[in-house]
Amino acid sequence: MSPNTSPIVDAQNDLELTERIIAPDGTRVPNPQLDRWIDDIDYVAMRELHRDMVVLRRIDSEGVALQRQGQLGLWAPCNGQEAAQIGTGRALAPNDFVFPSYRETGVMYTRGAEPGDYVRMWRGEEGAAYDPARLGIAPLQIIIGAQTLHAVGYGMGILHDGADEVAVTYFGDGATSQGDVNEAMIFASSYRAPVVFVCQNNHWAISEPVGLQSQYPLAGRAPGFGIPSLRVDGNDVLACMAAMRWALDHARSGKGPAYLEAVTYRMGPHTTADDPKRYRDDTELAVWRDRDPIARVEAHLRAVGELTDEHLESVQQTADDVARKMRAACIGMQTRPALAVFDRVYAEPHSGLERQRDEYAAYLASFEEA
Template structure:
């Protein structure tokens, strides 16, 4: 059993971060970030609030569906809506995102439909959307592998001669993976147009970030020749601004950029995890007061832009979306087991046909004998 470990190292410091919105929802100045969100008015703030609220509702439904036996697993994102929604809003439509399994907010902003969030977790499909429909790769389960995919895509962009940008999302635990470090070497060496977004949510499954790093993770990037920024990941405005900076840097031919967003995973690593075995309740309560959605609500209220009608509209949208996600899971129709071979490759080949034949014979062994 893991010993409860207080977070005290510099890697967990939440004061030494760039922010535009403090814990009380008050706007604060930051010379580096302010210019990147000069166009964000009350209407834009309301859109950010709405999207974060809807993402949280998707997450709530996902957890409930898994607990009710409708999904095999779910990776909650509560507390991380700010960095996900904020960075995703900075993308241009033709940019390409490479998320991990937890970036529900990125998928939502990019255009994922209700069924896209649950069908794969239910085990019905390998992937529930065509990545090219929303320019977002299938969520990656292998820790950190998407960083290499993003760099490879970015190097393809260079050869195509366009000005798209690729972005890889990964957690603090993935920063210890060889894939992430190799991706940063390639990106720096080839000046690839890619942005690395490290969501430091303090815990890699049951291990604290202090096991991954004794100093801020953003400090690693300059060692690869990559400029970095460390931001308050619970600040959706700072997330939007930092991503606009990073995308502009990469798009203008200056090479990769790195963002460390300091946030917190409020729930378990996945629904198979029990965080009470390794986290202090006081730590969770402290982070609850830094909630990214509450901050924007407070700011909008201070501007008299959070009226009853707006609040009711967002709640109604959340109910509709939650209902659609639930209906997609409950209404899913499982394929026949042999269907696992469908759509694995674009074109059939003999090796796959042979495997299919063997599996069909195996399945036939479970069928009742004729005449009995």
């Protein structure tokens, strides 16, 4: 699909209706529209993208394990969405600012997250999981679609400052039905704010299939707001990077917002509190397993003689090392006393807050008495 176009097709249609550069079997596909945006990506760079995706999948599996072992309260898996996150994340400039949902672990990784940053929020520890200013990422957003409004507000600030930045927001297919997302696109288009909307269409909004969100491609909605869009193969890391570079260039050059729909698939549960077997057919899962984003890059590199056993071994060692540090950071965190939640709420003592503290202390004491 070219910018500003949206052919009428069933929203459940597969990747044949998306822009791609590497096919599921690893074959390189000529794409005049996207190829020029990645003409600097050689096989060394492709191996680095492969490394990123393998490390991300290992981080994700460690997060699931930590939750199952009681170390985390929840985890939102991104297995299967590695190409969409790594490809778009690696296209960002250091001064761009990201407004994520709760599933953008890979984008966090590309922005230089430390091992503890991935788990702090899910463990319920102090802070917003990480330092937003250091990573250039706003706190993870649980309210579906709310981050799109935040991104547009930030983008309007960029306009007023005359800065060379772009606000980027990520959301899922389910969020496209939220009023916040549509309102965000109205404002972004009206004010020509430098915002890139990235919809990771992973086919399932918890237990609701994307076909119930729309009978047409989600990328087709953006032109209705005056926003050009691209629908790309979200399991093709090169296509995701190329499309993101196009979108960022569009927004950064003063042309206003751009919209990407990365068609991918959530291989695991919505969160670790979800059981996808209750609503998803195993046959569908098997089809998408054959479109695995990591296996696709490996197949391409192997076909051109650019994948060695030494590289694969090094990548796995790196992934295991990151997961080991993540686990150590998680288990080593010191949880603050429960009453510390009242500390530093106001600059000066506050009688109402003191009353709440006393009531909460009595509540906690009731468990000790019991």
